[in-house]
Amino acid sequence: MSIIWSLFLSFIQVGLFSVGGGYAALPLIQNQIVNIRELMTLAEFADLVTIAEMTPGPISINAATFVGTKLGGLPGALICTIGVIIPSFIICLTLAHFYYKYRNFSGVQTILASLRPAVVALISSAGLSILTLAIFQAEKEAIVLSNFRIVECLLFVAGIIALRKFKVGPISIIFGSGLIGTLIYLLPSLF
Amino acid sequence: MEKKKLDSKILWQLFKSTFILSASTFGGGFVIVSLMKKKFVEELGWLEESEMLDITAIAQSSPGPIPINASVILGYRMQGILGSFIAILGTSIPPIAIISVISLFYKQFRESTIIATALTVMRAGVAAVICDVVIKLAQNIIKTKSILYISLMFITFMMTYVFGVSAVTVIFLCLGIGFVTLFVEILKSN
Structure with a gap:
């Protein structure tokens, strides 16, 4: 074979x-x-x-x-x-x-309605895990306060503001945070 | 479902959107689901929010990669089986192309400080996108003013985030609760 x-x-x-x-x-x-x-x-x-x-x-x-x-x-x-x-x-x-x-049957709607809060919870949980990983560089079980990363924290807050206040697209936010963060971390090492 | 008329504009938009989303999804299935919600619910208005949540539940509890599962359902919804096929193409071409190129020089790629830094800081942006989506979704659950749904949301959040219960378990548990509520409704109406 x-x-x-x-x-x-x-x-x-x-x-x-x-x-x-x-x-x-x-x-x-x-x-x-x-x-x-x-x-x-x-x-x-x-x-x-x-x-x-x-x-x-x-x-x-x-x-x-x-x-x-x-x-x-x-x-x-x-x-x-x-x-x-x-x-x-x-x-x-x-x-x-x-x-x-x-899905338009009322019985099916009743069942689906109980699923939706769970899906919101699952997405929240995934989001919070990624946020912990971003800000503390560790899973939530292994958070050490001294590992707190101010750059990532500011990027996160700026991202939220850009998304909600200025309606910037999500893809620009993802790549933009990558670009700005990399510049902040790596530019000083060049000089 | 009534037969969908094939619309080449929708097919092209479907391909383009799934292609771009797949190419920008760093992280697991819930990242792409959040991006899909922003694109197909908020921007294009193709789906209702509740529908996107249902699609997420189906995609999460079916075997296989979640982005592919969600694309299959989304594509089918918009343009039938052909739509499914197009959405799969859009979702799988970027990773195939990127990996094929990277596999040629993956040692350099893996050891690059720039790429490693970019990937870690990018998580802050990914977290911001998911957080934005979650705020709107949670607001809408709270707006239902149903004690059952609001408490389900908080309890399942605790189960997954604090106690690490798997997503599939949570979904099937809530499916069970859904059947019980349906049963109670039927009893009440008789």
Whole structure:
């Protein structure tokens, strides 16, 4: 069996069994690629995780592309990515179909209404975790007050004001904070 | 659902938007969901806010990458199966292109101080975007004046943030509560 085909099958399984996003997918990818098929060493896999986290886009797509490129060039990258996507496509298309068919029924609305506060809570929790990570450079369990970063804190406040008062677009905020912050941290070291 | 007429303008906008959002999503699934909410609810007015929350719940509790799941549902909503397909393309082309290039010189990339600094400070901007979205969402939950929904929001927040309960568990728990409220409503109306 060729490597590409075996990668394709591995990544279909990753897509099918990773519930809850990227961090659920990484151990599955490790199991498939490092343990079962022995296509990568653990050190190479650690590189993969670092790169997948450092680049934009879904972590499992990043990981699939990275493994695919390493083992089979661009065709490998495409095949692995398609593998991860296929289960999502079939399952979510089915769910979307039923959601749009039945969502206006009052009974369905009652059930969905109890889900929405939970989704708001989940997004808040994710946002607060990222904020802690930004301001203290650590997860919330490991906050040390002396690690407080005034630059990130000011960027956050400025970002909120720009978004709410001046209606600046979110993408400008994300890249703008990256640019300004990098200049503040790295310019002094140049002189 | 009635058959959607294919509209090339909407398809192009769908592709363009998912492409740009995917290319600027640093961080997990909830980051892209916040960006989608700003783009498709606030800017384009394609979806209602409640619909975006429903899509998030479905995308989060289905297997696979959350941004892809959300794109599939969003695309289907706008332009049927073709829309789904276009939204998947838009979401997956940026990471494929970026990773293919970076994998050629990833050692230099990983060791670059500039990139490492940019990625850490960028989190402040990402947090600001999510915070802005959350403020509006939470206000609307509070506006319902329903004690059930407001307390659900606070309890589930404590569960995920303080006690680390997984998102899928929380969603299924609230799904259960939804069924109970429905049952109570039916009993009351009889």
